[in-house]
Amino acid sequence: MKVFMEWTYVTPKKKEMVWTSTEMEVTEALFFAEDIERTGRVKQLLFYDASGVAWTKKELMKLMKEIETEPHDVIAYFDGGYDRQSKKAGIGIVIYYKQNGAQFRRRANAQLDELQSNNEAEYAAFYFLLEQIEHLGVHHLPVVFRGDAHVVLHQLSNDWPVFSDEGRWVERIEQKMKKLRISPIYEPINRKENSEADQLATQALRGKIIVSTIQLERE
Template sequence: MQMKLHWTYRTPKGTEAIFESEEMSVEKALLVAEDMEKTGRIKHLQFIDNQDSTWKRKDLNKYIEGIQTEPHNVIIYFDGGFDRKTKTSGLGCAIYFDQNGKSYRLRKNATVDELNTNNEAEYAALHLALQEVEFLGVHHLPITCIGDSQVVINQLKDEWPCYEEELLKWMERIENKLNELGLQPDYRVISRKRNREADHLATQALNNIEIMSTMEIDSE
């Protein structure tokens, strides 16, 4: 789960200003808040999640205690590629998560023959990632889903209409999986350059190079 800090800063002479931080993990938010409060100039400090819900510090500490042994802080990068000549799709996803105080990265790709467009491949790549999230045992948590397809991201956010029957079927599959697992998605679109890890995995799938790996990474 990602949090923002919202607080009022007061100078020694009594001038006040309101600030809001960027999004960060719950653990980081608690550390930053504790350090800020040591200055004695912070008032009305609030913890706000990405659903705009406000949390108390004690509830956040209970939340952290409850999820430490389970995968959490899940971030998915996904990408799909479609070869028109061979009618083959390559799916790729990189999943980052924390568990037991450590950070991990899971990489997975797959080759699929029954798709017909690049947009279908993009949807299928996200569905592949959600299946891997399910295998990890992730449930009833916020997750972040990041891709470079404006079509897929904006349709899933209900900001763009979807008229294609096949894409509607993929949207339904993804929404059903999210509901089944109790996951609250935060969809974000980024450039292809910033999504190069998932893009590379999709390209490897098109070249018949199978990837499936999980490794511990430096949390910094």
Template sequence: MNYKIEWTYETKRKHRTNLYTDYLSLNEAITFADDFVQTGRAKELSIFSEDGGSWTLKELKKFRDIVKDEPHDVIAYFDGGYQKDTRIAGFGVVIYYTQSGNQYRIRMNERVEGLTSNNEAEYAACLFLVNLLEENEIIKQKVKIKGDSQVVLNQLAGEWPCYEAEFTTWLDKIENKLKECQITPKYEPVSRKENNEADKLATQAINGVEIKSKMKLNGEADENE
């Protein structure tokens, strides 16, 4: 969940204007709000979450203490690859999140058979991502889901129609799993370059290189590749 700060700024001569920030992560919102208050120029400061909730700075700090030991500020990337001559597909997933004040990264891939196209591999990779979120108890929250498949993400967002029955089945599986996990997705198509990490993992899976890694970004890996 992200948060936006709104406040009235007062100059030394008592002139006032209303200001607001972009949406920020939980920790960023608290850091900036604290700083604004400490200047002594911020009046009537309020914080609003993306779900329409309204918070005081004190309430948001209390909420942070409650959720600090749960994964939050989650950004997840996925990619699916397909090799026509061998009919082998590969999935690549990268998940970034914060927990107990530390930042973590999960990198995982999977090699599968039985799919029929690169498009189907993209749908299956997205479902693989959602299942991985559930396995790591990243549930009951908002998650940014990024990938370079415009088709899959825009169809999941309801922006583009899906006419192929086989792909509709994949969309239903993804949406049902998200609902089951109480995950509110925010879909964000990105360039292939920005999705390079997940793309590389998918390619490695096709080539038979298995990756399973969970790393604390400011420490040692909990599991080795």
């Protein structure tokens, strides 16, 4: 998680000036905050996350303690496929995360029958991914999203225009991320790099539903 600091400096004659830092990791920001406070010239010290939410030092330290016991360092993959003949969609997701000093992987898929295109299946897969992230208890954190549906990722990052067909999905996704206070990092990848999520989506189309969470061995 990255933040930037806003420090209100007060001179001995009570003149004030506001200083703003560059963005940095929370641990580094807290280190500098300790040093700044030693000057005795701090009227107010706030930390802002990527969503623009302000935190006091006490609140931020509490959050970091909570995060250590909750899922963090999240990297999430998604994929969706649509079969025109059966008019069914298969969606699959894979989430890698750390918790209590250990590494975990969650895999899940689902079969849907109310969609109308492969593109819609990709959006449904992304939303399903957010639901699984919410289920894990991820909040107030950056999350890396990876998929080979480049259209979806570029539209969500506002690089490409969103058309009416995708608009309702984009709105649902943005509302969910806002609720979870997630700061998304979008990383388009090729199909080979997305093989796990792709396999899960294919298995869902064939009626094989999977939901599993395992702890990974350390390298």
